[in-house]
Amino acid sequence: MHTLDVALGDRAYPIHIGSGLLAREDLLLPHIRGRQAVVVSNETVAPLYLDVLVATLARGGVSAIPVILPDGEEFKTWETLNLIFDGLLANRCERNTTLIALGGGVIGDMSGFAAACYQRGMPFVQVPTTLLAQVDSSVGGKTAINHPLGKNMIGAFYQPQMVLADVATLNTLPDRELRAGLAEVIKYGLIRDLDFLAWVEGNLGLLLNRDPTALIYAIERSCRNKAEVVAADERESGERALLNLGHTFGHAIETGLGYGLWLHGEAVAAGTMIAAHLSRGLGWLSECDVARVLRLFERAGLPVRAPDLGAARYLDLMRHDKKVLDGRLRLVLLQRLGCGVLTEVATEQQIVQAIEQGCT
Amino acid sequence: MHTLDVALGDRAYPIHIGSGLLAREDLLLPHIRGRQAVVVSNETVAPLYLDVLVATLARGGVSAIPVILPDGEEFKTWETLNLIFDGLLANRCERNTTLIALGGGVIGDMSGFAAACYQRGMPFVQVPTTLLAQVDSSVGGKTAINHPLGKNMIGAFYQPQMVLADVATLNTLPDRELRAGLAEVIKYGLIRDLDFLAWVEGNLGLLLNRDPTALIYAIERSCRNKAEVVAADERESGERALLNLGHTFGHAIETGLGYGLWLHGEAVAAGTMIAAHLSRGLGWLSECDVARVLRLFERAGLPVRAPDLGAARYLDLMRHDKKVLDGRLRLVLLQRLGCGVLTEVATEQQIVQAIEQGCT
Structure with a gap:
């Protein structure tokens, strides 16, 4: 234990x-x-x-x-x-x-x-x-x-x-729910633990086969990441917001489709892909980086394309997000793989473009 | 100000x-x-x-x-x-x-x-x-x-x-609501500020006539008492419970009659009288003390008799109280006028007797 x-x-x-x-x-x-x-x-x-x-x-x-x-x-x-x-x-x-x-x-x-x-x-x-x-x-x-x-x-x-x-x-646990959980595991790698991202890439087969040792390792390292962030910023005045990578888009998917249609982890995976496209649009991620994230989600059996609700509907839903401040959409994006950032720099046009890239 | x-x-x-x-x-x-x-x-x-x-x-x-x-x-x-x-x-x-x-x-x-x-x-x-x-x-x-x-x-x-x-x-403010507010003013005197109790007795006419100076003094002194208690015990692990003098009985009245029939302050006044009778039954207050409390509530136009729901119904309602701990009813009583105490010493029989004394 x-x-x-x-x-x-x-x-x-x-x-x-x-x-x-x-x-x-x-x-x-x-x-x-x-x-x-x-x-x-x-x-x-x-x-x-x-x-x-x-x-x-x-x-x-x-x-x-x-x-x-x-x-x-x-x-x-x-x-x-x-x-x-x-x-x-x-x-x-x-x-x-x-x-x-x-x-x-x-x-x-x-x-x-x-x-x-x-x-x-x-x-x-x-x-x-x-x-x-x-x-x-x-x-x-x-x-x-x-x-x-x-x-x-x-x-x-x-x-x-x-x-x-x-x-x-x-x-x-049904396979679909196991996969949904992996979306949050991958999240920790993307926002703050690049070594862990590489470990997940190397051990995804074991995780999908429910190898207990691999699962315990993934859970422990995920919890260690989360505990560090929460201890530093319990009430999300700063760093803790990074844990919401993909969640602003993901919540829009869940609310827009009606709760329960997509699992939360599925919406987070597709939402993270939009965040990756947007990070690419800002010049922070390379094509290669985006492809690497996409491939990992795909191998995990997670959706990499968001439902096409239309960009306007996404923006509307996202304006209810808890990270909105003084009317400005604040999003968690990736400055590079392993390094998330909470930012307002993306223009509405850039956001719309990323949504369109990330939708079916 | x-x-x-x-x-x-x-x-x-x-x-x-x-x-x-x-x-x-x-x-x-x-x-x-x-x-x-x-x-x-x-x-x-x-x-x-x-x-x-x-x-x-x-x-x-x-x-x-x-x-x-x-x-x-x-x-x-x-x-x-x-x-x-x-x-x-x-x-x-x-x-x-x-x-x-x-x-x-x-x-x-x-x-x-x-x-x-x-x-x-x-x-x-x-x-x-x-x-x-x-x-x-x-x-x-x-x-x-x-x-x-x-x-x-x-x-x-x-x-x-x-x-x-x-x-x-x-x-x-309707007269009835003004009087209901006085129940909480009187409470501060009873639990921790005997001088204030005497002041309310001496200035009740001014308060009922809405004399601004008297009202401001009563509000300020009440808030000062409350602020001291809250600063010492924000989450009611001890002293703050004293602010609930009359409230365990009072909440039973409000819930038992259906919310909105009695004003909260009215229920607190009648509930405080039950607490006073019980404090008398424990030998803490004198007949004189109880009469003094009763007279003040009466002069304030507040009910001093609780509705007769039956002692069993009172006990049943009171067992939902937030001060119940390990199945034991804890009540705020008066060790003497100006000194409240949170205690479990009252037996069920003593509580029943006090309820019967305090009911019409």
């Missing part, structure tokens, strides 16, 4: 990465106060992993109250969030009850937001069961739900007590 | 108290970034004070986007909160847009929660227009909405950038 720390002072917490961690009461129980915990999961994950987690808690004398939500980005709404509040209140959960999120990014984001808001804040633990959640969304304390006009528009910065990433849960 | 500071380090902010402050662009404009601000108000307050606030902003070149909500505790819900999010998104508000809450406690609590959640946090300013909001709810960063099973169950600790308390707005 590997353990990393997210260095956030009095909100610091560990990330444990390894196989079979769902059964490790020695890791879980120090974070549970009292004799009850709430486990939020979804209809897909609960049949697979709820029992083992409940048994682990039971060995420590903790009874689990399950709250099972429907599965999918399209349910990342207030209505679904309210099912968590209803469960918490119906079971008279107190503000020191621990909420455990068992699932992918949607479950983690919604559960974290519920924990942030219930009685103005209750402790919570992330148990991510998808590659995307293990390498990205479970770490760093961004929680949210979607609004029809914009993804992750309503949320909170709220850190978990612990992240428990059990790679054994990836054995049941 | 009086100015107090809430000493919260990098979240410190001023409270300005005086007459005619809505017209003071020198106070407002330093807190507005960009050329747009959102003003959230309700159907009662907006016709009275929105224009003057909009004009003040306009003199500084800031255009105001109004979001007008229905008026009343029964609208302190997710559905109403969503009207704020809809307004923010429809107007493409960014996360550095300032949200201004113009109204009483319901507007302040909901607007603050909306500001805490929109794009994971935008700046906000409190412009309280009721006595209750000026002496209590606008200060300290507690924001929330209600859930059918419990008042203020979903919310955040989120501090404003400034509180602007214009006592001129109290001239249009």
Whole structure:
């Protein structure tokens, strides 16, 4: 097992990465106060992993109250969030009850937001069961739900007590979701870790074949990158924005198509290609660089062409982005491979051109 | 004008108290970034004070986007909160847009929660227009909405950038709301400021007649008490709980009767009487003390008898209280007048007896 720390002072917490961690009461129980915990999961994950987690808690004398939500980005709404509040209140959960999120990014984001808001804040633990959640969304304390006009528009910065990433849960992950998770793995290489990008290129076959050693390495190095960025800039006043490479375009894809049609990682891959085209347009990346990124996404089975919503629609959707400041679109682009930058230098014309290059 | 500071380090902010402050662009404009601000108000307050606030902003070149909500505790819900999010998104508000809450406690609590959640946090300013909001709810960063099973169950600790308390707005406040605000004023005397309690007893006539000097003094001294408590214990791990004298019983009244039937301050007054009876039952207050509290509430025109929901229903409702810890009801009681204490020593039998004494 590997353990990393997210260095956030009095909100610091560990990330444990390894196989079979769902059964490790020695890791879980120090974070549970009292004799009850709430486990939020979804209809897909609960049949697979709820029992083992409940048994682990039971060995420590903790009874689990399950709250099972429907599965999918399209349910990342207030209505679904309210099912968590209803469960918490119906079971008279107190503000020191621990909420455990068992699932992918949607479950983690919604559960974290519920924990942030219930009685103005209750402790919570992330148990991510998808590659995307293990390498990205479970770490760093961004929680949210979607609004029809914009993804992750309503949320909170709220850190978990612990992240428990059990790679054994990836054995049941559909291929499409595994690939979606790789989009965020590749992201770390592109924005700040060129050696890791090369490692992913060299080990993509092992990752796609779910080699546990390769997966653990990729998760640990991704989390290490994320933990460093989050520790330096918890509330995204600067560097943290780089983690959103491809996300401004990607969120436009997700919102524009309707939540749930494309997976988040798929939208990020296609969005990152637009960002790469734009970086090329600014003279920062070479043709070769762009081709290298495209080839890696293609080998990972990820979309490299965004849906053709029309450039005007993209711009309209992107103006809701959280990085917009004083009316100016700020985008994460690549100064070179391995070096992301948050910038406003691209003109609307350059952005439109990149969107057109990146669309089918 | 009086100015107090809430000493919260990098979240410190001023409270300005005086007459005619809505017209003071020198106070407002330093807190507005960009050329747009959102003003959230309700159907009662907006016709009275929105224009003057909009004009003040306009003199500084800031255009105001109004979001007008229905008026009343029964609208302190997710559905109403969503009207704020809809307004923010429809107007493409960014996360550095300032949200201004113009109204009483319901507007302040909901607007603050909306500001805490929109794009994971935008700046906000409190412009309280009721006595209750000026002496209590606008200060300290507690924001929330209600859930059918419990008042203020979903919310955040989120501090404003400034509180602007214009006592001129109290001239249009209905008598019933003025009296409700006095319940929170009296609370500060009871829990930590016996001299202030005596002052309120001696100046109640002036307060009820809306004497501006008396009102400003009462607001300033209340805010000073609140600011001291909040600075010492922002997230209610200890002393801050004392501010909830009468609130555990009071919230049970509000939730039990249905939100909006009793004003919050009315429920707090009747709830404080139950707390006083219980403090008497524990031998902490004398008959005389209890009579003194009762007489003051009566003179203020506040209810001193709680609705008879039955003791069992009270206990049931109270078990949702945010101060419940490890299944134990923790209550704010009075060790003596001027000295509140958070305690679990009362037995269920003693609590039941106090409820019966405090009910009609």
